[in-house]
Amino acid sequence: MAQWRPLWEVRGPGRAALDRGREAIERGLALGTGSARERAFLAALVHFYTNADAVDHAERVRAYEQAMERLHAQYPGDTEPPSSICIALLSSGASHPPDKTYARQKKAGELLQPVFRAQSDHPGVAHHIIHASDYRALAPRRLEAARRYASLAPDSPHARAPCRRISSRASDSGTRSSPPIAASSRRARARDYRRSAPRQRLSGVRLPAARGT
Numbered sequence: 001m002a003q004w005r006p007l008w009e010v011r012g013p014g015r016a017a018l019d020r021g022r023e024a025i026e027r028g029l030a031l032g033t034g035s036a037r038e039r040a041f042l043a044a045l046v047h048f049y050t051n052a053d054a055v056d057h058a059e060r061v062r063a064y065e066q067a068m069e070r071l072h073a074q075y076p077g078d079t080e081p082p083s084s085i086c087i088a089l090l091s092s093g094a095s096h097p098p099d100k101t102y103a104r105q106k107k108a109g110e111l112l113q114p115v116f117r118a119q120s121d122h123p124g125v126a127h128h129i130i131h132a133s134d135y136r137a138l139a140p141r142r143l144e145a146a147r148r149y150a151s152l153a154p155d156s157p158h159a160r161a162p163c164r165r166i167s168s169r170a171s172d173s174g175t176r177s178s179p180p181i182a183a184s185s186r187r188a189r190a191r192d193y194r195r196s197a198p199r200q201r202l203s204g205v206r207l208p209a210a211r212g213t
Helices: 002-008 015-031 036-049 057-074 080-093 103-118 123-132 139-152 157-172 186-203
Strands: none
Touching: 015 036, 036 057, 036 080, 057 080, 080 103, 080 123, 103 123, 103 139, 123 139
């Protein structure tokens, strides 16, 4: 996720980051090697890292999302395109003012559910699902991913903090949470969040202790 930070930032990356991304893509395409699938991944990224002077950040994110959707249709059994589409959806979903239907966040979570079922021991998949549901209205949808993420990284503050948020929000919605996640005190929750805050920022958007209802 850290490598994709420019895509997550609400206002988009700076010129230096765009130039680095574009140069890396050009070098990759110039090699002329790899599979057709791998070259298609690079070609999709062109939509985001080029034409920044003429096309704004949100439009480039959307163009990348559409390119990855085409790639997903071409390789339906490939688990990588859904993850990339998810990141684009969450970037465009972090709009101001936010869409209170959470349509893009819901789509991101739904895309990842088949991947999660196939790779439930992959912390990255659970992590993406948690980011897609880090809103009180969506918390009950993602309790399973939160519990799994907490079990995969029980000693990681970055894993515990978002899981506790989702568990707390699910409890507010009347959904029963599992004791290992729900039993922490307010003080422990705040401590874990402070420790994980620098890592939380890799999305480009600070994740508050309690997001909107």
